[in-house]
Amino acid sequence: MLGAQLNTEPATRSPLLPSTCTATIPNRRALITLFSRLRTSDGQSDPAPFYARLRESGEILPAPWGGHLVNSYRLCQQVLKSRQWLVPSREWRTRDNDASRWNSPSFLLMNETLPMQNPPEHTRLRRFLGNMFNGGVLDSLRPVIQRAVQRQLDHYMNRLREGPADFVTHVSEEIPVVTIGEWMEIPRADYGLLRALTHDQVYTQELFPTASEIEVSDAATARLRFYFADLVQERRRKPGTDPVSLWIQRWDAIEPERDTADSTIHSIAIFMILAALETTSHLLANVVRLLLEHPDQLAQLQENDELIPDAIEEVLRYDAPIHMISRVAAEPTELAGAAINAGEIVHLMVGSAHHDPTHYREPHLFDVRRRLGGPAGHLSFGAGIHYCLGSTLARLEAEVLLKALLPLPLSRLQIAAPPQWAPRVAFRRMTTLPLALN
Numbered sequence: 023m024l025g026a027q028l029n030t031e032p033a034t035r036s037p038l039l040p041s042t043c044t045a046t047i048p049n050r051r052a053l054i055t056l057f058s059r060l061r062t063s064d065g066q067s068d069p070a071p072f073y074a075r076l077r078e079s080g081e082i083l084p085a086p087w088g089g090h091l092v093n094s095y096r097l098c099q100q101v102l103k104s105r106q107w108l109v110p111s112r113e114w115r116t117r118d119n120d121a122s123r124w125n126s127p128s129f130l131l132m133n134e135t136l137p138m139q140n141p142p143e144h145t146r147l148r149r150f151l152g153n154m155f156n157g158g159v160l161d162s163l164r165p166v167i168q169r170a171v172q173r174q175l176d177h178y179m180n181r182l183r184e185g186p187a188d189f190v191t192h193v194s195e196e197i198p199v200v201t202i203g204e205w206m207e208i209p210r211a212d213y214g215l216l217r218a219l220t221h222d223q224v225y226t227q228e229l230f231p232t233a234s235e236i237e238v239s240d241a242a243t244a245r246l247r248f249y250f251a252d253l254v255q256e257r258r259r260k261p262g263t264d265p266v267s268l269w270i271q272r273w274d275a276i277e278p279e280r281d282t283a284d285s286t287i288h289s290i291a292i293f294m295i296l297a298a299l300e301t302t303s304h305l306l307a308n309v310v311r312l313l314l315e316h317p318d319q320l321a322q323l324q325e326n327d328e329l330i331p332d333a334i335e336e337v338l339r340y341d342a343p344i345h346m347i348s349r350v351a352a353e354p355t356e357l358a359g360a361a362i363n364a365g366e367i368v369h370l371m372v373g374s375a376h377h378d379p380t381h382y383r384e385p386h387l388f389d390v391r392r393r394l395g396g397p398a399g400h401l402s403f404g405a406g407i408h409y410c411l412g413s414t415l416a417r418l419e420a421e422v423l424l425k426a427l428l429p430l431p432l433s434r435l436q437i438a439a440p441p442q443w444a445p446r447v448a449f450r451r452m453t454t455l456p457l458a459l460n
């Protein structure tokens with residue numbers, strides 16, 4: 023999704039386009055140390071100071087491994103919305119100096135997915151998918167989510183009566199997989215497998231996966247490919263009213279070649295699972311973590327549940343599930359004084375942009391009354407042509423969870439031990455959030 027495995031050598035700049043970036047640039051070693059620390063479980067427990075350091079050093083900085091880091095809200099939004107910037111697609115990866123590193127099966131799978139396509143292919147696929155989670159689809163999924171939330175919360179509250187228990191395992195990871203599983207009509211017995219495979223596959227989308235992480239990702243990719251190839255064939259044999267059957271039906275009407283149709287639908291289906299699970303789980307766990315860490319904000323929400331939509335947007339701003347998005351320049355260009363060559367990559371540090379004091383009033387404060395003004399108020403779902411197709415579904419899951427949580431005796435609920443975090447940079451993952459009843 024992010025195409026973030028990169029050259030570890032310093033950027034080679036065109037002599038015709040010297041960088042005029044005037045910021046106080048920390049030296050390369052200092053930046054490498056900063057990212058090494060950010061990428062630990064400890065660094066992930068509070069990335070804000072790392073991002074503050076990046077912003078202090080400039081809106082845009084040369085990345086130690088090549089390309090640039092973009093740290094301000096203004097520039098991140100500008101790049102995401104501009105047609106002059108492309109996603110690092112298969113074509114870009116093939117031209118990359120170190121193209122061989124993109125040849126592992128997990129990278130090849132990502133090449134086929136929607137967020138790795140540029141226009142015109144991207145436009146064609148977006149038109150084909152349309153507004154997947156429109157009002158009607160959300161109305162039909164709401165009771166599914168409500169049942170899942172109620173079941174998981176009942177079970178979780180019972181577990182808490184016996185002692186501390188992990189909110190991530192019992193609640194936040196369950197709700198997204200049940201929601202997507204029921205939407206795609208996947209057998210319940212397979213939810214655990216799909217959840218595990220998505221955790222393993224994500225390494226490929228991270229900054230600098232190690233060789234052993236890529237191996238784990240490749241193994242998960244192979245199993246996901248088999249699983250969804252079977253699913254597509256089964257839906258061909260026995261079509262239903264699920265999205266995969268509908269995509270087959272619609273694609274067959276425009277694409278005479280059945281193998282091409284099957285492989286397109288196969289990639290779409292796999293990506294839905296990859297896109298929907300960890301991200302939404304992070305949002306749900308973070309809603310609870312941030313409210314328990316800020317009892318004054320929780321009290322405001324309990325007094326006035328009309329603040330629920332604003333609170334969800336504030337959680338998405340304060341700590342987005344995805345902290346980094348990558349783009350490459352279509353043409354030679356300039357960004358805040360930095361000269362960028364055609365094909366050069368920029369990493370949009372969305373987690374940093376969300377705490378940019380030039381865009382947000384007191385960004386370090388978690389404030390459920392912030393009123394971010396709808397989708398334009400943060401970049402958690404991206405912006406521009408790749409804007410997340412599942413944003414309304416993720417928001418609905420968070421809303422249903424909050425509505426079920428607020429009437430519970432939350433003042434008795436507390437964080438029993440510091441949450442643990444996966445050592446990542448781009449895709450945040452809280453691995454445990456142990457809560458207890460006092």
Ligand code: HEM
Binds near residue numbers: 023294405413
């Ligand atoms: C809180 C949960 C979620 C977050 C934070 C999130 C975030 C994002 C972001 C940042 C992008 C844009 C990536 C880019 O510009 O390169 C994106 C794209 C996408 N997301 Fe989500 N997502 C979430 C949930 C979901 C769900 C539930 C689904 C589907 C069931 C989904 C499906 C997609 C798809 C298909 C794209 C690709 C859009 C395109 O390239 O045109 N996402 N998401």
